[in-house]
Amino acid sequence: MPEKLRILLAEDHLTVREGIKMLVNAQPDMEVIGEAENGNKAIQAVQMLTPDVVVMDISMPELNGLKATKKLRAGFPKIKILTLTRHTDDGYLQQLISAGSNGYVLKQSAPTELINAIRTVGAGNSYLDPALTRKVMGGYASRTSSLRGETKGEITSREGEVLRLISFGYSNKEIGSRLDLSIKTVEAHKANAMRKLGITSRIDIVRYAILQNWLQDN
Amino acid sequence: MPEKLRILLAEDHLTVREGIKMLVNAQPDMEVIGEAENGNKAIQAVQMLTPDVVVMDISMPELNGLKATKKLRAGFPKIKILTLTRHTDDGYLQQLISAGSNGYVLKQSAPTELINAIRTVGAGNSYLDPALTRKVMGGYASRTSSLRGETKGEITSREGEVLRLISFGYSNKEIGSRLDLSIKTVEAHKANAMRKLGITSRIDIVRYAILQNWLQDN
DNA sequence: GCACCGCATAGGGATTTTCCCTAATCTAAT
């Protein structure tokens, strides 16, 4: 048997992390060599430990898994990144893949799926959770807007801040006083962000927030 | 050493469940004797297995941990229920305790906390996560409404329907046409539900929805 | 260098939504 696969766990929930660690370490061909509770620490840990595979949760404080994946991919092209998520939305998947993730596993899936996925990406292949494969296969042509270059500018951090607070149920006025801005400015950020995202209603903002995992753990 | 504590795990995420199971089974004085992925199955499992402690996730499909706790408490007064949650909201805690939970642990906490908590409730005491104790100690006097008997009745299904749609970002008008009601009726349900919950703002509705897990996986 | 674009900021005024109060049925419980 060759060397064991060296795994870095990036996941903010300690309980989940411990669970995965025990699961991984119970395998003969892999071991957890490091842990990180946010994206920044994950990047530091990769620099120090050079793992073979990073198991990366999307939703983490400070620097989320999506951004951490992008950064890691830029600095460490050979590292394999396996994204772990709660979401089944394929719109998100597209972002992940373009960020450079090698695989995508749902937290809902069986533990053996995770182990399979780690082996698969560790071997240099890409892995897509079976539950997602179905989604991706059907009805993808409708979501090619970003490929046609219609993604004119991404959401700025200010806009994101406003959208997030809107999704939480704050009024424009409340957001204004919270961010120390005029209501009018908040309205403008909201409108610009919505135009960029191609959405027209408050419900779409909530949906977007759910995908961004903004509505968790607050 | 006496008998091992017999644990039932009620948690919908298989990965998390596996993690906890390994953790529990690694202890000399406790073991997992059954698992359930929703509240209904948990109740069935309790009837069949009569565990000492049920580790119950709040957010589960079909029947959530809150309702399952209430039902179990009615039928099995001696069973200890330890609530496992992602949330730090103390308003929710009150509901849990009145539902009959013996303890409350955050998923974010260290695995040893969970083990401690299981031992504590298994011994017949109640356990409150240290992270929550702080919250509960400070500024609780403001939230004693339910102790004064102002919790006149629970949210009705109609009210819940309305709250859920509000949390999703629908306007009263949209909810009205969706449920085929006058806007005025929607407003009334909203106001009544808010009065019952003792909340006053849209943000509180969203928080409530997050706790109810209404905003996940749609 | 200057024109142009996007970001962050914000006002005015029209429109829409929500809030507060009141109230009529209907059903279940006492």
Add this chain to the structure above:
DNA sequence: ATTAGATTAGGGAAAATCCCTATGCGGTGC
């Protein structure tokens, strides 16, 4: 039979949102 809560809904006041316009500021392009 009287009370309590659920479901329905209107009128009018108050608040929030929407649409349009506008000003600096910092890059990018030619």
